[in-house]
Amino acid sequence: xxxxxxxxxxxxxxxxxxxRLRCSPMKGHSHVYWxxxxxxxxxxxxxxxxxxxxxxxxxxPKERFSAEFPKEGPSILRIQQVVRGDSAAYFCxxxxxxxxxxxxxxxxxxxxxxxx
Amino acid sequence: xxxxxxxxxxxxxxxxxxLELRCNYSYxxxxxxxxxVQSPGQGLQLLLxxxxxxxxxxxxxxxxxxxxxSQSSFNLRKPSVHWSDAAEYxxxxxxxxxxxxxxxGTRLQVTL
Numbered sequence: 350x351x352x353x354x355x356x357x358x359x360x361x362x363x364x365x366x367x368x369r370l371r372c373s374p375m376k377g378h379s380h381v382y383w384x385x386x387x388x389x390x391x392x393x394x395x396x397x398x399x400x401x402x403x404x405x406x407x408x409x410p411k412e413r414f415s416a417e418f419p420k421e422g423p424s425i426l427r428i429q430q431v432v433r434g435d436s437a438a439y440f441c442x443x444x445x446x447x448x449x450x451x452x453x454x455x456x457x458x459x460x461x462x463x464x465x
Numbered sequence: 466x467x468x469x470x471x472x473x474x475x476x477x478x479x480x481x482x483x484l485e486l487r488c489n490y491s492y493x494x495x496x497x498x499x500x501x502v503q504s505p506g507q508g509l510q511l512l513l514x515x516x517x518x519x520x521x522x523x524x525x526x527x528x529x530x531x532x533x534x535s536q537s538s539f540n541l542r543k544p545s546v547h548w549s550d551a552a553e554y555x556x557x558x559x560x561x562x563x564x565x566x567x568x569x570g571t572r573l574q575v576t577l
Contacts, residue, residue: 391567
């Protein structure tokens with residue numbers, strides 16, 4: 350019963366480089382969510398995806414950030430040309446394929462990005 | 466817009482003492498409310514949730530929370546704290562498909 354798997358757990362990038370964060374949801378889950386946690390703050394919603402579809406990206410910065418959840422493989426959060434302000438913990442969560450609202454989210458352990 | 470306020474940034478209690486963590490929310494309709502716990506360097510674990518029905522909900526690890534609509538609150542309680550409860554606690558609200566709005570968290574320290 351593997352939980353939500355995120356990798357890498359820690360990532361260091363220099364300004365201007367690209368960061369790719371991966372998330373494999375729990376088995377049987379087809380809904381994936383990405384949240385960002387800045388130091389000393391709560392989690393902020395970024396994007397909600399189902400397989401091959403972005404459902405809600407209202408929390409994503411307009412530039413440099415993108416997310417995908419392909420038919421095969423993990424969901425990927427991509428940050429291009431990183432800046433120091435992107436340093437944060439990025440959490441992925443998944444939920445089962447269900448129609449009713451407000452299902453429980455299962456969180457991964459997060460990927461901690463440090464931009465030098 | 467929905468929001469969550471956790472007024473206490475940091476709380477210290479003695480082991481064996483009771484605990485109450487405050488959470489106030491703002492939401493225009495019936496909210497769905499959650500409490501999560503985060504240990505250092507870890508992800509979030511769901512403690513309990515309120516969707517409807519009984520306003521006193523029981524969770525894991527001996528935690529409970531009470532939904533008070535008149536006060537827009539969903540405070541978390543535990544009658545006797547254990548040292549292993551030291552962590553950060555987040556209250557969250559949603560009304561839609563799992564797009565949670567989190568509070569800024571309360572860091573709990575337990576003294577022996």
